[in-house]
Amino acid sequence: MSTTTRWLDAEEQQAWRAWVDLNSQLSARLNRELQAANGLSIADYEILVALTDQLTDEGVDDCSLRMFELGERLQWEKSRVSKQITRMEARGLVVRRHCADDRRGAFVDLTEQGMAAIAAAAPGHVELVRELFFDGMDREQVAALTTYATTVLARLTTD
Numbered sequence: 001m002s003t004t005t006r007w008l009d010a011e012e013q014q015a016w017r018a019w020v021d022l023n024s025q026l027s028a029r030l031n032r033e034l035q036a037a038n039g040l041s042i043a044d045y046e047i048l049v050a051l052t053d054q055l056t057d058e059g060v061d062d063c064s065l066r067m068f069e070l071g072e073r074l075q076w077e078k079s080r081v082s083k084q085i086t087r088m089e090a091r092g093l094v095v096r097r098h099c100a101d102d103r104r105g106a107f108v109d110l111t112e113q114g115m116a117a118i119a120a121a122a123p124g125h126v127e128l129v130r131e132l133f134f135d136g137m138d139r140e141q142v143a144a145l146t147t148y149a150t151t152v153l154a155r156l157t158t159d
Contacts, residue, residue, distance in 0.1 A: 026132060033128050038121040043084050044093065045125065046074055048118040051094070051110040063110035066099065070108060093117055 008016060031042040040048070050073050051063040065073075071081045085108055088094045093114035099105035110118075134142065 029132065030125070030128065034121060034125060037124050038117065040117060040121050044088060045118070045121060047084060047088065047108075048093065048110070048114055048121075050074060051108065051114070052118055063115070064097075064107050067096075067106045067108060088114070 027042060034040045034042060034045055047070060050070055051065060054063050054065065067081055067085070068078070070076070070085075071078055074081070076084075085094060085096060089096060091113075092111055095109050095111055097107040097109055099107055137145070
């Protein structure tokens, strides 16, 4: 059985490289700005967002997730989640709580200090995302980007 590589044409290669550069530069800029303005890394912010998103889920009134749930939501390895939570615990942003049902499991709870940190960081972060990413896009472009990203994410989750 012979397989033929479907090489990217010039336009696809240009689009792919632009996407890779965009992703890298945008992540680096957002990380630098969060660090400078709020002392948070992008990893800190992602965990704080995942925990505070719990408040928008129906019937949930706390900011707590199992460690494995954080890893699944963020698509991080178990060791990365654990190391990041340890760093955030040392700064008082979260606390780790053992799970009574599973001796190996643990919950991550948002602290008041963590809530204050996300509340302070979110407005500036959202404004920067708007400025760097959305300004200059019309509603049709935003809708097309959403459709495309959702399609790619669906392919990623079926693997």
